[in-house]
Amino acid sequence: MTSAWVGERVRLRATEPEDWEAFYAFEEDSDAVRSGWRLHPPTSAARAKKWAAEHAEKDPDLDEFRLVIATKDDNAPVGSINTHQVDRDAGTFAYGIAVGTPHHRKGYAGDAIVILLRYMFFERRFQKAEAWVYSSNDASLTLHRRLGFVEEGRRRRSHYANGRYEDEVLFGMTIEEYTERYA
Template identity: 75%
Template sequence: MTSAWVGERVRLRAIEPEDWAELFAFEEDTDAARNGWRLPPPRSAAQAQKWARELAEQESDMDELRLVIADAADGRPVGMLNTHEVERMHGTFCYGISIGTPHHRKGYASEAIVLLLRYMFAERRFQKAEAWVYSSNEPSQALHRRLGFVEEGRRRRSRFAAGRYDDGILFGMTVEEFTELYG
């Protein structure tokens, strides 16, 4: 038996209440937090536990996903992946991904993204995926280019972090482009 949610390195799954500590630890890396979205103020362990418990208890949505990226071998969380700005009428969606710093450059992000795109294109009939990457996040830009995403646009000076303005770079991939690359 095979699962659409499992690759060689990762397993995409729902968050569990006990994931809080691993995911909470990822918040300690300021640069990684900024690359993902924004630098949040410190929160307590109790708040992190509540957050994980509430997410674990939420009803699932077929298209608006918030998934843990777990190591396929040991099941421990290495990051998270979510879809947002889902436009069913147009068949488009955006996604965001965050990998904990100790797990960078091990292939987790690329495999998780391919698993997500396969689900959204082949099971949910979406026709285009989009991802916004900050201009200061060169590793994410390189990842998206390696995966076959096309740079489609740039929103200049759209984010302020670490005392500077960053551009937002829009990357996109159509279902035809995905199918050509990943079958």
């Protein structure tokens, strides 16, 4: 028996209450947090525990959801991936991904993205995935190009972090492009 949520290196799974500690620790690397979205004021351990408990109890949605990226071998959390901006009429969705700094460059992000796209394309009938990447995030730009995403556009000076404005680069992949490469 094989799970659709398991790849070569990772498994995607729901949040468990005990995951709070890993995600709390990931927030300590401000540069990594900025490259994924935005830096927030520090949170307490109690708030991190509450967040994890609330997510663990949340009823899943078929199209808009957040999953933990966990190592395949020991199920330890290394990051998260989520879907958003779901447009059922157009058949498009966007996703965001974050991997904790100690787990960078181990193939976890790429594996998680391929699993997510397979589900959204072949189980939920979407036809296109989109991802916005900040122009200073060289690792993510390289990853999306390597995975076969096409650079579709650029929003100039649309993100502000660490005292400077930067561009957002839009990447897209259609189901046909995914199928040609991964199916």
